[in-house]
Amino acid sequence: MGALAVHVARIARLRHPECAVPDEVRDCFAEMGTRSVELSPDGAEVMVSGDLTKRTPSRCVMTPSTPSIRHLFTMLIDHV
Numbered sequence: 001m002g003a004l005a006v007h008v009a010r011i012a013r014l015r016h017p018e019c020a021v022p023d024e025v026r027d028c029f030a031e032m033g034t035r036s037v038e039l040s041p042d043g044a045e046v047m048v049s050g051d052l053t054k055r056t057p058s059r060c061v062m063t064p065s066t067p068s069i070r071h072l073f074t075m076l077i078d079h080v
Contacts, residue, residue, distance in 0.1 A: 025075050028068040 012020045021029050045054045 022075075025072055028072045031068050 008020075014020075019026070042055055046052060
């Protein structure tokens with residue numbers, strides 16, 4: 001995760017002051033960020049307590065079948 005953070009920071013600096021996220025996928029990234037923030041308290045609780053029953057039900061997690069994630073994968077595949 002640290003290497004990914006460094007990579008993202010480098011890309012952001014290279015493109016500054018422009019946004020590093022392309023317009024076509026900006027909504028998807030915003031949704032993923034929102035979902036991550038919503039899920040993070042549950043993840044922290046599980047790590048502190050060690051109690052896996054406190055985890056978020058899988059229906060709340062974004063998966064490859066989530067429409068916005070499918071859109072992101074489609075955009076990536078079309079770009080390659």
